[in-house]
Amino acid sequence: MTTDIAKNKPAARGLPVAVLLAGLSIGFFVAVALATGEVAQLGGQGIVGLLQRMVALGLVALGQTFVILVGSIDLSVAALISAVAVLASHVMQGDPAMILPAILLCLGLCLAVGLVNGVLVAYGGINPLIATLGTGLIVQGVLAASFGALQGAVAREFQVLAYGGVLGVPYSILLLAVLSLAAAFVLDRTLFGARVYAVGGNPEGARLAGIRTERVTLSAHVVASLFAGASGLYLAARLQSGTPWIGRDGIYDLESIAVTVIGGTILAGGKGGVAGTLAGVLLFASLDAAFNMLGIDAFLKQVLRGAIVVAAVAIHAVRTKGHVA
Amino acid sequence: MSPLPQTSSPLRRPARLAVNAGLVIFLALYAAIAFLQPNYLEPGLFMNFLRRAAPLVILACGQLYVILTGGFDLSMGAVATLAVLAASILINGDPETTWAVIGTLYVMGIAVGLVNGLVVAFLKVPSIIATLGAMLSVNGLALAWSGGAARGDLPDNFRNLGRLVWRGVPLVGTLPLAAVVLAGFVALAWWGLNGTVYGKRALAVGDNPRAAELAGTPVAATRILAFVVSAVSAVTAGILIGGFSGVSVNAGEGLELQAIAACVIGGAQLLGGRGSIWSAVFGALSLFALFTLLNLIGLPQALRDSIQGVILIAAVGASLWRTRRRT
Numbered sequence: 083m084t085t086d087i088a089k090n091k092p093a094a095r096g097l098p099v100a101v102l103l104a105g106l107s108i109g110f111f112v113a114v115a116l117a118t119g120e121v122a123q124l125g126g127q128g129i130v131g132l133l134q135r136m137v138a139l140g141l142v143a144l145g146q147t148f149v150i151l152v153g154s155i156d157l158s159v160a161a162l163i164s165a166v167a168v169l170a171s172h173v174m175q176g177d178p179a180m181i182l183p184a185i186l187l188c189l190g191l192c193l194a195v196g197l198v199n200g201v202l203v204a205y206g207g208i209n210p211l212i213a214t215l216g217t218g219l220i221v222q223g224v225l226a227a228s229f230g231a232l233q234g235a236v237a238r239e240f241q242v243l244a245y246g247g248v249l250g251v252p253y254s255i256l257l258l259a260v261l262s263l264a265a266a267f268v269l270d271r272t273l274f275g276a277r278v279y280a281v282g283g284n285p286e287g288a289r290l291a292g293i294r295t296e297r298v299t300l301s302a303h304v305v306a307s308l309f310a311g312a313s314g315l316y317l318a319a320r321l322q323s324g325t326p327w328i329g330r331d332g333i334y335d336l337e338s339i340a341v342t343v344i345g346g347t348i349l350a351g352g353k354g355g356v357a358g359t360l361a362g363v364l365l366f367a368s369l370d371a372a373f374n375m376l377g378i379d380a381f382l383k384q385v386l387r388g389a390i391v392v393a394a395v396a397i398h399a400v401r402t403k404g405h406v407a
Numbered sequence: 408m409s410p411l412p413q414t415s416s417p418l419r420r421p422a423r424l425a426v427n428a429g430l431v432i433f434l435a436l437y438a439a440i441a442f443l444q445p446n447y448l449e450p451g452l453f454m455n456f457l458r459r460a461a462p463l464v465i466l467a468c469g470q471l472y473v474i475l476t477g478g479f480d481l482s483m484g485a486v487a488t489l490a491v492l493a494a495s496i497l498i499n500g501d502p503e504t505t506w507a508v509i510g511t512l513y514v515m516g517i518a519v520g521l522v523n524g525l526v527v528a529f530l531k532v533p534s535i536i537a538t539l540g541a542m543l544s545v546n547g548l549a550l551a552w553s554g555g556a557a558r559g560d561l562p563d564n565f566r567n568l569g570r571l572v573w574r575g576v577p578l579v580g581t582l583p584l585a586a587v588v589l590a591g592f593v594a595l596a597w598w599g600l601n602g603t604v605y606g607k608r609a610l611a612v613g614d615n616p617r618a619a620e621l622a623g624t625p626v627a628a629t630r631i632l633a634f635v636v637s638a639v640s641a642v643t644a645g646i647l648i649g650g651f652s653g654v655s656v657n658a659g660e661g662l663e664l665q666a667i668a669a670c671v672i673g674g675a676q677l678l679g680g681r682g683s684i685w686s687a688v689f690g691a692l693s694l695f696a697l698f699t700l701l702n703l704i705g706l707p708q709a710l711r712d713s714i715q716g717v718i719l720i721a722a723v724g725a726s727l728w729r730t731r732r733r734t
Contacts, residue, residue, distance in 0.1 A: 208727065213723075215719060220717060223710050225709075382547065385543070385547035388545050391540040392526055394541035395537075399532050406527065
């Protein structure tokens with residue numbers, strides 16, 4: 083009897099995929115570095131550079147993991163990233179005293195967008211793809227229309243987030259690490275995390291078990307928006323000033339979904355976790371770095387990227403019984 | 408005298424005429440356009456409207472096939488871009504080769520559709536990921552092939568497909584070739600869903616693939632064919648776009664989401680099981696009428712996205728509200 087319960091423990095959840103994927107990514111990166119003779123890439127600097135490539139996409143993907151786990155999806159993150167980056171640089175205008183107000187304002191915006199998304203999906207019953215595509219379009223349109231009036235640059239002190247560090251480790255990597263650990267802790271060790279898995283795995287069952295499923299879905303959307311905001315703030319710090327297109331150009335909406343799914347979180351919800359998502363992000367980062375070392379042209383890079391996304395998901399999806407949409 | 412009428416009237420109500428939601432929205436938007444610019448009521452301008460809306464309507468028809476079977480096709484825009492760029496490179500200024508090249512374009516499109524379908528049906532990759540991968544790859548391929556910039560020009564006989572307008576046609580006055588292509592494509596798409604067994608199969612697969620399989624429906628074949636139809640529609644749209652806007656590297660950018668939005672506005676249900684070809688046609692016409700209207704009002708280009716977002720959410724919300732009231 084006890085063994086039955088032990089078998090269902092969530093400890094093994096998603097770990098094999100994550101470990102395998104991370105191992106493959108690192109192996110590929112090392113092999114390419116050795117083959118092209120860019121051994122410097124394997125030193126401290128190279129590794130830090132590799133990890134830094136993960137930050138922007140990693141932050142969005144952590145949030146995306148929450149919404150996908152509850153069986154929803156968020157397409158508005160790309161527009162939100164742009165909005166946050168533009169808003170942060172406009173509010174700061176290079177003035178360090180405005181750093182805190184700017185951050186609070188940006189997170190407030192994210193909170194609002196996340197609430198709207200969550201209400202539309204959870205309480206309005208609108209298909210999440212359509213609801214978040216809609217809110218994303220709204221944000222993007224308002225942003226593009228008002229960008230002329232929203233010029234500005236972030237404070238020099240704020241750029242420390244992207245360029246500064248402690249003991250050789252950039253703050254941005256620490257931020258990603260801390261937020262990842264926090265997300266993993268919330269999902270694996272708290273009641274909210276358990277509810278997220280319950281709602282995603284079987285919404286009707288969760289409801290019958292007394293979980294207010296709408297609230298959980300709503301919260302997941304808020305979490306996703308806040309993570310997108312963190313990513314936008316990081317990009318603003320790195321680029322000094324935001325433009326209304328950084329989110330869209332980075333395809334952060336679709337790529338964050340792709341890495342989450344590559345990491346073994348299933349789109350139907352209820353299965354997956356932070357470790358897999360981070361491994362997916364690591365895969366993208368090491369591919370990028372390796373392609374750069376190999377000097378592959380930008381367009382061919384895109385072709386390979388597309389093929390690898392499909393292949394990476396196919397590896398664990400192919401065993402699925404039944405049909406997928 | 409008898410109490411019969413009172414009991415029968417609530418019973419009869421569900422049989423009310425099913426009016427397509429997209430048609431209502433389209434008529435309302437077009438009325439607004441005509442109010443601002445009365446000459447849109449003339450057949451000539453209406454035909455011109457149809458000509459410009461043709462690519463989106465065709466794309467929506469193809470997307471509808473995939474949506475009915477429960478999936479998405481995000482690769483449409485990239486396939487349309489590929490069609491435009493490949494046409495300009497392959498034709499290379501020689502009008503003699505136009506028809507052969509158009510054949511080649513369809514072969515390329517069908518290949519992309521087949522890959523999408525096979526990946527979804529047999530590798531079990533969710534269609535949103537499979538077609539996202541195809542979108543990245545096809546876009547990259549098109550750009551790598553053309554060197555990242557629009558090259559060459561399309562000959563007149565190719566461009567005519569998109570921009571030729573016959574004048575002096577009885578009844579309508581002017582008749583754009585693109586409108587004929589549009590009507591032909593919609594008729595074919597309608598026939599595929601209503602004139603063959605395929606339509607029933609697609610709805611069954613989209614509604615419940617497991618049940619459809621147990622009932623003997625060839626689920627994989629139905630899925631794959633839907634992606635092929637979608638890719639063929641993308642190539643057709645690409646040819647028309649190349650016809651009236653010429654060669655550009657972002658010819659098809661964002662069209663896939665517009666096509667999905669169009670189907671949804673017209674009342675098709677995402678993840679399958681409900682929708683008709685009229686959802687796609689009137690949804691796309693509504694969306695295009697909305698763009699035209701916003702243009703006439705003189706709203707900044709950028710705000711159009713926002714309005715589109717609002718309409719999208721409102722249309723889905725309204726259809727949900729209707730179905731809830733009915734049940």
